[in-house]
Amino acid sequence: xxxxxxxxxxxxxxxxxxxxxxxxxxxxxxxxxxxxxxxxxxxxxxxxxxxxxxxxxxxxxxxxxxxxxxxxxxxxxxxxxxxxxxxxxxxxxxxxxxxxxxxxxxxxxxxxxxxxxxxxxxxxxxxxxxxxxxxxxxxxxxxxxxxxxxxxxxxxxxxxxxxxxxxxxxxxxxxxxxxxxxxxxxxxxxxxxxxxxxxxxxxxxxxxxxxxxxxxxxxxxxxxxxxxxxxxxxxxxxxxxxxxxxxxxxxxxxxxxxxxxxxxxxxxxxxxxxxxxxxxxxxxxxxxxxxxxxxxxxxxxxxxxxxxxxxxxxxxxxxxxxxxxxxxxxxxxxx
Amino acid sequence: xxxxxxxxxxxxxxxxxxxxxxxxxxxxxxxxxxxxxxxxxxxxxxxxxxxxxxxxxxxxxxxxxxxxxxxxxxxxxxxxxxxxxxxxxxxxxxxxxxxxxxxxxxxxxxxxxxxxxxxxxxxxxxxxxxxxxxxxxxxxxxxxxxxxxxxxxxxxxxxxxxxxxxxxxxxxxxxxxxxxxxxxxxxxxxxxxxxxxxxxxxxxxxxxxxxxxxxxxxxxxxxxxxxxxxxxxxxxxxxxxxxxxxxxxxxxxxxxxxxxxxxxxxxxxxxxxxxxxxxxxxxxxxxxxxxxxxxxxxxxxxxxxxxxxxxxxxxxxxxxxxxxx
Numbered sequence: 001x002x003x004x005x006x007x008x009x010x011x012x013x014x015x016x017x018x019x020x021x022x023x024x025x026x027x028x029x030x031x032x033x034x035x036x037x038x039x040x041x042x043x044x045x046x047x048x049x050x051x052x053x054x055x056x057x058x059x060x061x062x063x064x065x066x067x068x069x070x071x072x073x074x075x076x077x078x079x080x081x082x083x084x085x086x087x088x089x090x091x092x093x094x095x096x097x098x099x100x101x102x103x104x105x106x107x108x109x110x111x112x113x114x115x116x117x118x119x120x121x122x123x124x125x126x127x128x129x130x131x132x133x134x135x136x137x138x139x140x141x142x143x144x145x146x147x148x149x150x151x152x153x154x155x156x157x158x159x160x161x162x163x164x165x166x167x168x169x170x171x172x173x174x175x176x177x178x179x180x181x182x183x184x185x186x187x188x189x190x191x192x193x194x195x196x197x198x199x200x201x202x203x204x205x206x207x208x209x210x211x212x213x214x215x216x217x218x219x220x221x222x223x224x225x226x227x228x229x230x231x232x233x234x235x236x237x238x239x240x241x242x243x244x245x246x247x248x249x250x251x252x253x254x255x256x257x258x259x260x261x262x263x264x265x266x267x268x269x270x271x272x273x274x275x276x277x278x279x280x281x282x283x284x285x286x287x288x289x290x291x292x293x294x295x296x297x298x299x300x301x302x303x304x305x306x307x308x309x310x311x312x313x314x315x316x317x318x319x320x321x322x323x324x325x326x327x328x329x330x331x332x333x334x335x
Numbered sequence: 336x337x338x339x340x341x342x343x344x345x346x347x348x349x350x351x352x353x354x355x356x357x358x359x360x361x362x363x364x365x366x367x368x369x370x371x372x373x374x375x376x377x378x379x380x381x382x383x384x385x386x387x388x389x390x391x392x393x394x395x396x397x398x399x400x401x402x403x404x405x406x407x408x409x410x411x412x413x414x415x416x417x418x419x420x421x422x423x424x425x426x427x428x429x430x431x432x433x434x435x436x437x438x439x440x441x442x443x444x445x446x447x448x449x450x451x452x453x454x455x456x457x458x459x460x461x462x463x464x465x466x467x468x469x470x471x472x473x474x475x476x477x478x479x480x481x482x483x484x485x486x487x488x489x490x491x492x493x494x495x496x497x498x499x500x501x502x503x504x505x506x507x508x509x510x511x512x513x514x515x516x517x518x519x520x521x522x523x524x525x526x527x528x529x530x531x532x533x534x535x536x537x538x539x540x541x542x543x544x545x546x547x548x549x550x551x552x553x554x555x556x557x558x559x560x561x562x563x564x565x566x567x568x569x570x571x572x573x574x575x576x577x578x579x580x581x582x583x584x585x586x587x588x589x590x591x592x593x594x595x596x597x598x599x600x601x602x603x604x605x606x607x608x609x610x611x612x613x614x615x616x617x618x619x620x621x622x623x624x625x626x627x628x629x630x631x632x633x634x635x636x637x638x639x640x641x642x643x644x645x646x647x648x649x650x651x652x653x654x655x656x657x658x659x660x
Contacts, residue, residue, distance in 0.1 A: 068408070102441035111440040118407060119440065123431050129397045130432065133404015133412075140360065140386065140410060147404075160427075163394035167401065170392065324442035325477055327500035333476075334576040334610075335528060 011223050015061055016282060019219040020292060022057035023275050024299040026077040029086060032303045033076065033093060037254055041311070042093045046107040049077035051217075051249035054274040055180050056081040058222025059148055062230050068118050068134040068147040070127040073108035075120030078150050084112045086306035096313035103316040104324075116145075125160030127151070128177065132167050135175035135239075146233040147175040148226075154185030156199040165207040165241065174233035176226070177241045180216060182248045187260055200243035209241050216244030217274040220281075247272070336519050342512040344486040345375035345451070348493030349413060351522060353383050356411060359497060362389045362398060363415025363451075372417055373453055373512055395425035399450065403433050406448040411497060419454040419468045419506060426471075433502045434477030449496045449503045454482070455546055455596050456644055457510030462632035465640075467596035469544065470603055472504040473573045480573040481527060482506040484548035487518045488571060491525030499527060508546035528575030532584070536564030539590040539654055542581055542607060544570045547594040547645060554650035563658060565592075573603050578610055585611050589620035592654055594645050599630040624657050626650055 011019065030050045036042045049056060052074075060081030063069070071078035079089060084100065092099030093107050100110055108122040118134055121127035131149035138145040155161050156179060168175050179200035183190055196202035201211035214225045222244060229240035247269035251258035258266075283289055325331040339347065353359045361379060363371075367390040370377030380388045391398050395416060402414040416422055422429060429450070436444045456465035472480045481496055481503055483489045489507065496503035533548060534541075534555040543551035548569045555565040566584050570577065585591045591611050593604030604625040611623060626645045634640055 100441075101439060101443065104441050105439040109439045111443055113407075113440070113443040118404070119436065119444070121432070123427050126396075126400070126427055126432050129394075129400020129428065130404040131400075132397060133401040133406070134408045135404070136401050137405040137408040137410050140405070160396045160400070163392070163397040164400065166392060167394055167397035171389075320441075325438050327437070327445050327447075329442065331476070333574050334578045 010220055011061070013287070015223065016220065017287070017291070017295070019057050019061055019223060020278060020282060021295050021299065022060055022081055023053050023219060023278060024296055025302065026053040026056060026080055027275055028299045028303045029080060030076060032307060033090070034250070036094065036307070042107070043095060044106055045254045046093065047074035047253050048250055049074055051269070051273065052180055052182060052246045053077055054219040054222050055150070055178065055216045055244045055246060058219050059178065059226045061223050062226035063146070063148065066116055066145050067230070068116050068138070068145060070118050070131045070134070070147070070149045071110070071120040072127070072151055073120060073122040074152065075110050076107070079110040079112065079117050079120065082112070082115045082117050084115050084117060086302060087309040090306050090310035091313050094310050095315060096310055097316040097320070098310070098313040099316070102320055104320065125151070125155050125158035128155070128160055128164030129167065131175050131177070132164050132171070132173055135168065135173035136171060138174055144234050145174070146230050148178060148230070149175060150178045150180060152185065153179060153181040153183070153190040153199045155179070156203060157185070157194060165203070165209070168239040169207040169209060172236070172238040174236065175239045176229045176233055177239065179241070179243045180246055181243050182246050184248065184252070184261070186252045187256065198243055200241055204241045207241070209239065212240065213243045213245060216246035217272050217277070219274060219278055336517050338515045339486045339518040340513060340515040341486045341489055341508070342373060342375050344489035344518070345493065345507065346378055348490040349376065349379060350382060351490065352494055352497040353379070353387060358409060359411045359413065360387050360389070360405065361413045362391050362401065364391055364393055364398070364417055366390060366415050371415070373509065375507070375512065376415070395421050396428055399425045399428040399433065402448050402450070403428060403436070403446060406446045407436070407444045411447045413449045413451060413497060416450055416452040418464045419452040420463050420466045422452065422468055422471065429478070430475045434475045438477060445500055446502045447500045449493070449505050451505045451507060453509035454506035455508050455510060456633045456640055457546060459635055459637055459640055461635035465633040467628070469506055469573055470597040470601055473603055473606070474601065477502065478574065479503040479527060480506070481571065482508070482545040482573070483571065484508065484511065484545050484569050486514065486516050487523065488525065490518065491523040492527065492571060494524045495527050498524070506545060510546045511549070527572050528577050530568045530570045530577035530580040532566055532580070533569050534565060534567035536566045537588055538563050539565045539592060539658060540568060540581070540584040540588045541565050541592045541594060541650065541654065542568045542570060542604070543594040544573065544603065545596065547596050550645060550647045551594045551650055553647035554654065557647065557651045558654060561655070563655065565654065581607060582611065582615055586615050586618045589618060590658065591619070591623045592650070592657070593625045594650055595625065595627040596644060597628065599625070599627045602627050621657060624653060626653050
């Protein structure tokens with residue numbers, strides 16, 4: 001499955017502990033979001049990354065401060081993995097004034113420019129061209145910032161995907177496109193609606209790129225592939241397209257019980273849950289279980305603390321309604 | 336002072352801003368080596384080089400996505416959409432992404448970018464290369480909409496749009512590209528949201544935009560010979576909208592006519608009419624009249640296109656009849 005070159009070095013222990021910390025942080029966070037739904041404290045819709053955490057965690061660990069990331073409406077994990085604190089994200093989901101975007105964006109649009117998280121986008125495919133722009137800007141300014149753009153398997157069938165891949169290749173942009181193939185585009189198996197078996201990797205050749213697939217449930221493998229692709233981009237060697245194979249533990253969104261998936265398939269993928277597997281691997285490699293327990297506790301405490309902080313926050317003030325349409329802060333369109 | 340065509344004014348405006356600000360970059364289809372399909376951007380590649388003036392594939396979503404991503408990370412891109420009709424293939428990036436990003440992120444993201452396009456009819460290109468789309472753009476919160484009617488305004492309003500910190504849809508009238516006028520040398524920077532009176536008169540106010548401005552002026556000149564004096568206001572931008580100038584003029588004349596190239600339904604004249612009737616109804620001495628293209632796709636044949644677009648004769652006749660009744 002993996003196209004990792006044998007010469008690539010696996011992550012050191014410090015990095016692996018960071019990966020584990022990130023995995024459990026994302027897991028506990030997403031579970032909490034689910035619980036807060038059920039209590040009607042989170043409105044609208046949300047799309048959780050439960051089961052897919054290793055991809056955001058692996059790339060998060062491979063990036064430098066200052067690198068840009070863009071995500072989809074399933075973007076809580078990718079936002080957290082860049083170091084954005086939990087409380088403002090939860091507050092955003094709960095429609096509070098202390099939300100990451102003051103309560104004006106919601107679950108599907110998490111953005112933190114301070115952390116170079118340049119947006120989560122709710123229209124399939126839209127952010128791939130935008131990622132070309134952040135990469136172009138870095139290239140033009142002569143900075144060595146890399147852009148990483150995460151999206152799902154369904155995105156590979158929309159026009160913007162193909163426009164962006166060609167554009168990035170022709171302009172040799174420092175961008176890494178990461179397709180999280182969780183086997184389903186919303187409710188439909190991706191294989192039923194795609195002309196090739198690997199929706200991203202099998203299209204790479206059309207843009208002069210190498211087909212790269214990686215086990216998206218293996219944080220070490222993701223990290224190594226990420227480091228390689230990010231390094232290429234940083235050295236000015238152009239874009240990469242990576243297909244990470246993974247599985248959603250839940251439905252597409254809040255409204256979806258995911259009954260369309262065969263029981264055997266769900267069972268097989270739940271047995272490949274990245275977190276217990278990674279935990280066992282670390283223990284087998286000599287990490288004390290108590291160290292990992294400590295990380296678990298820390299993550300759970302952090303989620304609890306952020307939940308309380310978000311719950312206590314007031315709703316956004318009415319003054320925000322007509323604020324920030326324009327750069328002068330106003331919504332004024334006439335004199 | 337020298338003659339400048341509307342067409343060459345585009346390159347002059349872009350060049351003026353690229354000289355003063357290294358963060359201004361320009362991209363689009365056939366804009367660099369070919370100098371633009373309307374020959375509006377000739378010479379820019381030669382002066383500023385391929386790093387700043389870039390040809391793209393026929394990929395409107397990629398063009399505007401790239402402009403947006405660049406604008407939110409420190410550049411001031413100018414993107415060309417060759418024909419305004421092509422906004423329909425990249426409207427997601429315009430309406431869902433560029434227009435909403437600042438608001439949705441609680442003001443975290445600023446998008447100083449300009450999207451230029453050749454807008455409107457008059458050249459017999461048919462229904463997919465002739466649409467006047469100013470009313471599409473005006474309907475989306477978060478977009479500024481600018482439409483110059485003269486070569487001097489192209490330079491000054493383009494410069495103002497490039498310096499503006501918000502996204503601007505800059506609609507050039509493709510039927511005016513060949514028009515020329517004397518324009519002074521040196522830097523020209525105008526102000527968005529300022530209408531300009533281009534004819535004075537106390538009997539009626541005619542509000543027009545882009546290529547409808549010269550037609551409204553011709554109508555006003557014809558009417559003046561009959562003793563009907565019309566004030567013609569060139570709006571120059573729809574967002575921001577200079578309602579003050581419109582209200583002051585209509586308060587003085589008592590009559591309002593709008594001349595719109597866009598198809599009838601939800602054209603900008605409806606918004607202007609609504610503002611005038613809500614705010615100075617008592618000053619009106621007769622009904623507001625909208626002169627628009629009918630609510631049809633634009634036909635190609637010269638005879639039909641001429642019938643569809645508001646003409647000086649139709650404007651004059653409409654005003655004449657309305658004032659006589």
